[in-house]
Amino acid sequence: MKAWGHFCTITHHKILVMRGCFKIGLYRQGLLHDMSKYSPVEFLVGCKYYQGNRSPNNAEREEKGYSLAWLHHKGRNKHHYEYWIDYGLEKEDGIIGMKMPVRYVAEMFVDRIAASKTYQKENYRDEHPLAYYERGAARLGRMIHPDTAALLHSLLKMLAEEGEERTYAYIRNVVLKKDFPY
Numbered sequence: 001m002k003a004w005g006h007f008c009t010i011t012h013h014k015i016l017v018m019r020g021c022f023k024i025g026l027y028r029q030g031l032l033h034d035m036s037k038y039s040p041v042e043f044l045v046g047c048k049y050y051q052g053n054r055s056p057n058n059a060e061r062e063e064k065g066y067s068l069a070w071l072h073h074k075g076r077n078k079h080h081y082e083y084w085i086d087y088g089l090e091k092e093d094g095i096i097g098m099k100m101p102v103r104y105v106a107e108m109f110v111d112r113i114a115a116s117k118t119y120q121k122e123n124y125r126d127e128h129p130l131a132y133y134e135r136g137a138a139r140l141g142r143m144i145h146p147d148t149a150a151l152l153h154s155l156l157k158m159l160a161e162e163g164e165e166r167t168y169a170y171i172r173n174v175v176l177k178k179d180f181p182y
């Protein structure tokens with residue numbers, strides 16, 4: 001049954017993110033991560049377009065021309081850089097990515113690891129989230145703030161080079177401290 005499959009996929013993802021967030025000391029965010037996926041507008045679309053190997057939002061988008069589930073999701077979950085897209089302070093800015101608070105950059109980092117693990121399964125390597133980010137980075141343009149992009153990119157590089165445990169320790173002990181330069 002698709003509803004059960006979808007429920008298991010999102011719950012499995014939530015548990016992975018929760019474990020990662022707990023390792024870096026983000027307990028509240030670990031518990032609340034992606035909660036809106038259980039709301040009717042997101043959950044029912046997820047069931048209808050469930051495929052198991054990619055996001056159901058893509059299937060909804062292909063059929064309707066937009067994904068209501070994703071628009072609902074990104075408007076409520078601060079760990080997505082899309083949440084932070086707003087009018088810039090200067091008139092000529094237009095709509096741009098604002099600088100994300102560090103704790104949401106950290107949650108976004110954990111989220112990317114969990115998503116890579118879910119899609120790559122036993123083939124997952126610490127290099128995968130970096131490769132995925134770098135494949136898409138050119139298309140981001142001004143939709144993600146340069147400081148946010150630089151921090152995320154540096155964490156993904158550290159993950160690829162030094163592994164998950166060391167990067168989580170670095171985030172917990174350095175990145176999430178008040179005096180971290182960002």
Ligand SMILES: [Zn+2]
Pocket residue numbers: 034073077080
């Ligand atoms: Zn999310």
